[in-house]
Amino acid sequence: MTRDEDAMLVQACLEGDHSAFDLLVDRYEGALFNAAYRITGSVEDAMDATQAAFVNAFEKLHTFDSSYRFFSWIYRIACNQALNLVGRRRPRVELDADHPDRGADPEAVFTESEAGGFLQRALMELTPQHRVVIVLKHLQGLTYREIAELLEIPEKTVKSRLFTARQNLRSILLEKGFVP
């Protein structure tokens, strides 16, 4: 991660150079959108969450504790935004709305999973709390520690939540015909 550069950009922004924030948007827009999309299952909600995260971060930049990583801070804001949207809206999966259900054929289901659509549907059946740890661990590649920092929960809780989330995901996939 580019922790030092992020810190410099945050400092520059706090000193009045708002263009510095533009570079932080450059750096994290994709990652935030991706996480928000996997959590909400909706492109529109993911865009709303990403946009709100950047605006909130910009407005509350003076409260940012520079002993932490900016990446974790803004990620946390985005994930919370996404989870809030999930709590308020009915989950939708837009990407594969036009994909046929191939549940009867395990091989076909497996192929579908490669396109992400099948796994995304399974993810949407998890609780938001379980979904978010799966997304952060497996799709975003964060460590237990990073997830703990980001969600502000103990590392031990991350491990146990991830354990349950994986078990549930596996059950959902098996029910849908996913046979590794």
Add this chain to the structure above:
Amino acid sequence: MRLERLETLLWERIDGVINAEDQMELEAFLAEDDEAQELEHELTALAKRLATVREAIPPPVLRKRINEALAAAHGPMAGRRALMSAVGRPSPIRWAPQVLAMAACLLIGVGVGYLLQVGGDRPLDESRATGAIYVSSAGAAPVAWEMVLGQGAGTLEARRTGANVSVELRVTGEHRAELRLDAEDGDLRVIGVKREAGGRDEIVADAGRVIVHTAGSGSIGLELACSDDAAPVFVVVSVDGEDVAERWIGPAGGAGGS
């Protein structure tokens, strides 16, 4: 209880955080029990599948929305270039290509794409209302990508391996879509077409350019061959007359993301 312990150890190993003592315990489990091996296979397969889920690429309009929201909150952004130098980030990565981008789009528009530079970062026109996606053919880019077209209009997937390019356009709903592919150098030939039921389409191939028009829900996949395997291919998708996605597909199987 035993199964739970086994599963914990397996995930620790998959996550790369298992210690030596637990590793020995796990190996003992696996050595004595077929069921343990079966679970190992299952969890490993699940982890691999999760790792292959592709990155969801933000629709170009998102950046515009963010910029507008930030501008509304604190005034328009400016002075970006100076700051980039200040933090040691090479400004050409964003700005020189941006200038080239406008030229690139114009040149492609009049069919003289060959005037563009070959290789390196590919700029796009950020002045367009739909925003831009910035692609580097030289970076650690994915071999394949999927792009969400926005507003539920569908998706575009693409893959590049040497001279071969495959794209699949999926349109959801009663939209009219246009997919344009331009090879920067040389010819671009259609060598295969795959359609799914629904929707209508028309393909026009003209030397270095291939244009596909579709109407209605459906999907169309194209297999294309570039006469020059080093030539980048520029892809633009329009939905209902508005450009919603544009991207370079790099020459070495590399198509980078924004």
